[in-house]
Amino acid sequence: MRIALLGGTGDIGQGLALRWAYDTDHEVLIGSRDAEKARTAAESYETELDSRGVDRTVKGFVNEMAADRADVVVLAVPPYHVGDTVDSVAGKLDEDTILVSPAVGMKGDEDGMHYHRPGAGSVTAIAAEAAPDDVSVVGAFHNLSADRLANLDVELHLDTLVVGNDTDAKDIVRRLADEIEGLRSLDAGPLANAAEVESVTPLVINIARYNDGMHDVGVTFE
Amino acid sequence: MRIALLGGTGDIGQGLALRWAYDTDHEVLIGSRDAEKARTAAESYETELDSRGVDRTVKGFVNEMAADRADVVVLAVPPYHVGDTVDSVAGKLDEDTILVSPAVGMKGDEDGMHYHRPGAGSVTAIAAEAAPDDVSVVGAFHNLSADRLANLDVELHLDTLVVGNDTDAKDIVRRLADEIEGLRSLDAGPLANAAEVESVTPLVINIARYNDGMHDVGVTFE
Numbered sequence: 001m002r003i004a005l006l007g008g009t010g011d012i013g014q015g016l017a018l019r020w021a022y023d024t025d026h027e028v029l030i031g032s033r034d035a036e037k038a039r040t041a042a043e044s045y046e047t048e049l050d051s052r053g054v055d056r057t058v059k060g061f062v063n064e065m066a067a068d069r070a071d072v073v074v075l076a077v078p079p080y081h082v083g084d085t086v087d088s089v090a091g092k093l094d095e096d097t098i099l100v101s102p103a104v105g106m107k108g109d110e111d112g113m114h115y116h117r118p119g120a121g122s123v124t125a126i127a128a129e130a131a132p133d134d135v136s137v138v139g140a141f142h143n144l145s146a147d148r149l150a151n152l153d154v155e156l157h158l159d160t161l162v163v164g165n166d167t168d169a170k171d172i173v174r175r176l177a178d179e180i181e182g183l184r185s186l187d188a189g190p191l192a193n194a195a196e197v198e199s200v201t202p203l204v205i206n207i208a209r210y211n212d213g214m215h216d217v218g219v220t221f222e
Numbered sequence: 223m224r225i226a227l228l229g230g231t232g233d234i235g236q237g238l239a240l241r242w243a244y245d246t247d248h249e250v251l252i253g254s255r256d257a258e259k260a261r262t263a264a265e266s267y268e269t270e271l272d273s274r275g276v277d278r279t280v281k282g283f284v285n286e287m288a289a290d291r292a293d294v295v296v297l298a299v300p301p302y303h304v305g306d307t308v309d310s311v312a313g314k315l316d317e318d319t320i321l322v323s324p325a326v327g328m329k330g331d332e333d334g335m336h337y338h339r340p341g342a343g344s345v346t347a348i349a350a351e352a353a354p355d356d357v358s359v360v361g362a363f364h365n366l367s368a369d370r371l372a373n374l375d376v377e378l379h380l381d382t383l384v385v386g387n388d389t390d391a392k393d394i395v396r397r398l399a400d401e402i403e404g405l406r407s408l409d410a411g412p413l414a415n416a417a418e419v420e421s422v423t424p425l426v427i428n429i430a431r432y433n434d435g436m437h438d439v440g441v442t443f444e
Contacts, residue, residue, distance in 0.1 A: 109414070111411055111412045111414040111415055112410075112411045112412070112414070112415045112418075113418075114414075114415070114417070114418065115417070115418060115421070157444070161425070161429070186429055186432075186433050186436075187429075187432040187433050188334075188425065188428050188429060188432060189333055189334045189428050189431065189432045190333045190334070192331070192333040192334070192336075193333055193334045193336070193425075193428050195336070195337070196334075196335075196336065196337060196421060196424050196425040196428060197425065199337070199418060199421045199425075200418075200422065200425065202418050203383070203410065203415075203418040203419065203421075203422065204443065206410050206411050206415050206418060207383070207408050207409075207410055207443050209411065210408075210409040210410060210411045211408050211409050214408075214443070214444075217443050217444070218443070218444060219441060219442070219443055220441070220442050220443075220444070221426065221429050221436070221439050221440070221441055221442075222379070222436075222439065222440060222442070
């Protein structure tokens with residue numbers, strides 16, 4: 001499969017790009033609003049992989065071109081850019097494209113991070129509202145520590161919760177998640193359950209802040 | 223210490239009572255609005271412990287009397303009874319009493335369970351608003367499967383997240399949690415972070431519903 005990471009120059013995009021390139025044979029495309037920035041990031045990921053003896057091609061494109069080429073498009077952008085980003089690539093998506101939303105809205109104060117639930121119900125719902133009707137939207141990869149993902153020396157041992165209304169699309173995203181070593185996908189139900197998934201992200205940040213020796217906190221369910 | 227479980231005839235109360243009685247030497251008191259119901263439940267817990275060769279006294283009282291005798295008072299009641307329950311025992315609490323809130327507000331629909339955030343910000347905040355000013359309120363034990371707690375054959379391997387503004391009170395509750403075998407407490411910060419903790423409960427229920435072979439789902443952080 002071809003996986004495009006829009007906003008793939010950012011931290012969660014970097015982590016997913018490196019893991020998929022390292023652990024799978026899927027083609028990884030880096031998207032950015034700035035094609036040059038995308039190419040620079042893609043080259044740095046190739047260098048990182050090469051230093052570990054993995055010869056992979058990672059290509060950078062402007063977001064629209066990355067989305068146009070991909071089967072699965074991950075919206076690895078801040079929550080307030082999710083709607084705009086979907087709008088900007090909507091003409092390049094077809095009914096076989098799966099859009100994946102990992103973003104979470106949060107607000108911080110002196111006590112910690114708090115879930116900021118959007119009016120649409122969740123950031124995943126924002127993506128679904130902005131997407132063309134025939135494009136499936138799946139929420140996944142919300143609660144992963146970007147630093148832990150991007151450091152290929154670290155064994156993940158993490159779960160990721162997947163939500164969506166299209167079961168086939170959800171299964172494809174779950175398989176892509178499960179192909180990353182140490183990552184296990186779990187089904188959290190339809191898209192209407194996305195807020196409960198997204199709200200784990202501020203919690204793991206608070207746990208990292210208040211417990212000595214806990215950094216890049218992840219979550220597992222059993 | 224003396225621990226009173228108000229609403230200790232219910233499922234989470236039963237689980238905590240059995241675990242503390244089984245794993246620690248703390249005195250466990252069962253509270254209910256109906257003293258007879260409390261005594262019947264307490265006797266059934268004694269029988270369960272006795273069947274495992276553990277000779278412990280568990281006593282049942284009307285909530286007010288249980289609270290009056292206890293150092294730590296756990297509000298093991300449904301979320302809509304938290305305020306009333308605190309009001310009903312407020313006269314029996316003193317500045318050394320610690321109130322513990324494990325309740326979570328949820329609403330279910332056809333898709334799953336959803337976090338229902340109270341106007342006060344969290345159920346823990348409702349307890350704090352109802353409590354006398356000199357009584358410390360700590361949120362803990364929200365996301366534990368009651369069935370898993372109550373089945374002493376099951377190894378827990380679970381985390382519980384603890385929130386509160388009084389560090390000493392929080393430390394005492396964390397120690398009580400850590401004394402239950404297989405349970406680890408983590409600090410999730412001040413009481414203002416309670417909503418992020420409480421909202422994990424609907425999530426684990428959704429995960430149990432949508433993943434074959436997962437029942438009584440618990441959560442661990444690392």
